[in-house]
Amino acid sequence: MIVDVQNDFVPGGALSVPDGHNIIPSINRLSRRFENVVLTQDWHPAGHISFASSHQGRKPFESIEVEYGSQVLWPDHCVQGTGGAALHAALDVPHARIIIRHGCRTGVNSYSGFLEADRKTATGLAGYLRDCGLTHCFVGGLATDFCMAWTALDARHFGFEATVIEDALPRQRYGRQSRSRLERYAGRRRHSHAARL
Numbered sequence: 001m002i003v004d005v006q007n008d009f010v011p012g013g014a015l016s017v018p019d020g021h022n023i024i025p026s027i028n029r030l031s032r033r034f035e036n037v038v039l040t041q042d043w044h045p046a047g048h049i050s051f052a053s054s055h056q057g058r059k060p061f062e063s064i065e066v067e068y069g070s071q072v073l074w075p076d077h078c079v080q081g082t083g084g085a086a087l088h089a090a091l092d093v094p095h096a097r098i099i100i101r102h103g104c105r106t107g108v109n110s111y112s113g114f115l116e117a118d119r120k121t122a123t124g125l126a127g128y129l130r131d132c133g134l135t136h137c138f139v140g141g142l143a144t145d146f147c148m149a150w151t152a153l154d155a156r157h158f159g160f161e162a163t164v165i166e167d168a169l170p171r172q173r174y175g176r177q178s179r180s181r182l183e184r185y186a187g188r189r190r191h192s193h194a195a196r197l
C-alpha cells in the first residue's frame with residue numbers, strides 16, 4: 001500500500017514533506033516484490049473542510065472543532081484534478097491494481113485510506129482487500145504522522161496484519177514521534193523485519 005505519493009506532498013508542493021521525493025526509488029523497488037499494490041490519493045474538492053482558507057480568520061496549522069472532532073487546518077492541497085493532487089511522476093508502479101481516493105467529501109476529512117475522519121464512512125478499501133483474499137498490509141508512503149499512520153492503524157482496526165516499511169518512509173521531522181507510535185501499534189518485530197525486505 002503506497003500512501004499519498006502526490007506532488008503536493010513533496011518539496012515544491014503545497015504541503016510538502018521534507019525529502020519526501022527521496023523515498024520514491026525505494027517505493028518503486030519494494031513494490032516490485034508485491035503482486036497486489038494499492039495506491040492511495042488525497043483528493044479534496046475545492047473549499048474542503050480541512051483547508052484554512054475555508055474558515056474565515058483561520059490560518060494553516062491551527063486546529064478547530066468540527067462535527068467529528070478536532071481538525072487541523074492545512075493550506076489548500078490535493079485539490080481534485082489539479083497537478084498538486086496528481087501522483088508523482090517518478091512513481092513507477094504500473095502493476096498497481098487500484099487507487100483509493102480519500103477526503104473526497106467537502107465536509108469530512110480523511111487521513112486514512114480505510115475510514116474517513118467521522119470514523120463511519122468507509123472508503124471501500126477493507127472490502128476490496130478481503131475480496132482479494134489479502135490479510136496483511138505492508139504500508140509505505142508520505143505524511144507519516146497523518147495519512148500513513150492512520151492508514152496503517154486502520155488496517156489493524158479492520159482486522160488485517162499491518163507492517164510499516166521503514167525504507168519507504170521519509171526521514172522527516174515527524175519521524176521519531178510517528179515511528180514510536182507506529183511501533184507501539186504495529187509491533188516492533190514486524191516493523192524491523194519489514195525494514196529488511
Ligand SMILES: [Zn+2]
Pocket residue numbers: 042043044050077078103
Ligand atoms: Zn488532505
